[in-house]
Amino acid sequence: MRKLILFFLFISVATLLAACSDSESSFESKSSDDKAEMVTDESTNDVAVESGATNNESVTKEPQEASTLRMIIHQAQLQVNVKKLETAQENITKKVEQYGGYIVESNVYQEDDETNSGKMIVRIPEKHFQTFLHDAEEQAADILERNVSGQDVTEQYVDLQSRVKSKRAVEERLLEFMGNAQKTEDLLRISSDLATVQEEIEVMVGKMNYLENQTSFSTIELIMYENRIVVPEIESKDLNTWEKTKKQLATSTNGLLAAGSSFIVFFIGNLPVLLLLAAIGFVVYWIIKRRLRSEQKTK
Numbered sequence: 001m002r003k004l005i006l007f008f009l010f011i012s013v014a015t016l017l018a019a020c021s022d023s024e025s026s027f028e029s030k031s032s033d034d035k036a037e038m039v040t041d042e043s044t045n046d047v048a049v050e051s052g053a054t055n056n057e058s059v060t061k062e063p064q065e066a067s068t069l070r071m072i073i074h075q076a077q078l079q080v081n082v083k084k085l086e087t088a089q090e091n092i093t094k095k096v097e098q099y100g101g102y103i104v105e106s107n108v109y110q111e112d113d114e115t116n117s118g119k120m121i122v123r124i125p126e127k128h129f130q131t132f133l134h135d136a137e138e139q140a141a142d143i144l145e146r147n148v149s150g151q152d153v154t155e156q157y158v159d160l161q162s163r164v165k166s167k168r169a170v171e172e173r174l175l176e177f178m179g180n181a182q183k184t185e186d187l188l189r190i191s192s193d194l195a196t197v198q199e200e201i202e203v204m205v206g207k208m209n210y211l212e213n214q215t216s217f218s219t220i221e222l223i224m225y226e227n228r229i230v231v232p233e234i235e236s237k238d239l240n241t242w243e244k245t246k247k248q249l250a251t252s253t254n255g256l257l258a259a260g261s262s263f264i265v266f267f268i269g270n271l272p273v274l275l276l277l278a279a280i281g282f283v284v285y286w287i288i289k290r291r292l293r294s295e296q297k298t299k
Contacts (some may be wrong), residue, residue: 072212073151074129074218080140083224085116092120092222095135099128101217116226121219129218136222143201144225153211160208167201 082088085108096103101124109117124132137143174194181187267274 069154070152071154071157071215072126073153074126075149075151075213075220076129076133076218077145077147077221077223078133078136078140078143079145079223080137080225081144082139082140082224082226083141085118085224088224089118089120091137091139092122095132096122097122098126099132101125101128101132104219109270114227118222118224120222120224122222123217123219126216126218129220132220136220140224153215157208157211158279160204160211164201164204165207167197167204171197171201 085262089106089108093103101122103120104123105119105121107119109119111117122132133148137146171194174190174197178187178190178194181190
């Protein structure tokens with residue numbers, strides 16, 4: 001009996017120890033899990049913080065890069081007086097070729113005998129803009145007007161870049177959907193959407209290329225005036241004294257002949273009327289003279 005009681009006590013103690021060890025192991029495993037979760041959360045937070053810091057750095061860095069790489073469209077207009085228009089245009093053409101630019105328009109106008117004018121529109125690489133303006137002003141005898149303007153298109157260009165990037169991502173997804181499409185209706189709908197997106201991308205890329213061209217080359221308009229003093233020359237062919245004398249003599253003779261001819265035509269053509277008037281005048285004269293004679297005899 002005593003042995004049986006000891007046996008039950010031994011079993012109870014063993015069971016109690018086993019239960020305690022299980023609870024401790026479960027507590028340790030739970031605490032280790034909690035620690036792992038805490039480490040994971042801390043690492044995640046660290047990654048989030050690092051990524052946030054990286055994003056903040058990129059956000060602050062991109063505007064700095066954009067500010068250092070500004071895209072400016074420069075334009076200038078010069079109105080000048082030059083001593084000789086042809087020489088000035090030749091010198092400016094040489095400068096354009098020297099700086100790697102090109103001529104868009106070149107015209108010469110003859111306004112009158114004393115004034116010539118010319119107009120040139122040239123495009124010069126941006127890095128030579130100021131240098132070319134200085135060289136063009138050296139060709140002038142007098143600067144009448146000088147206008148220089150700049151248009152900042154950096155924001156517009158960056159906006160187009162972002163929109164193109166977004167449209168490219170949409171294009172890739174549509175291409176992926178098209179590859180997985182099994183129905184004809186889905187394929188046609190995706191093809192239509194893809195064509196629209198690609199057309200929008202082409203339009204935006206075209207605008208970006210235009211802005212790049214306008215900012216890489218500056219436009220300069222030159223209006224040049226040449227004022228000349230014209231001295232008239234004495235031309236012997238304009239004198240012709242003898243020819244003018246003969247012409248004047250002939251003109252006078254023709255005038256006399258014309259007057260005589262007119263008198264003869266008037267006299268002969270009106271002869272009956274003139275004879276009638278002469279007869280009436282003679283009768284009136286005879287009557288008046290006879291009356292005067294009778295009055296004298298009466299006295």
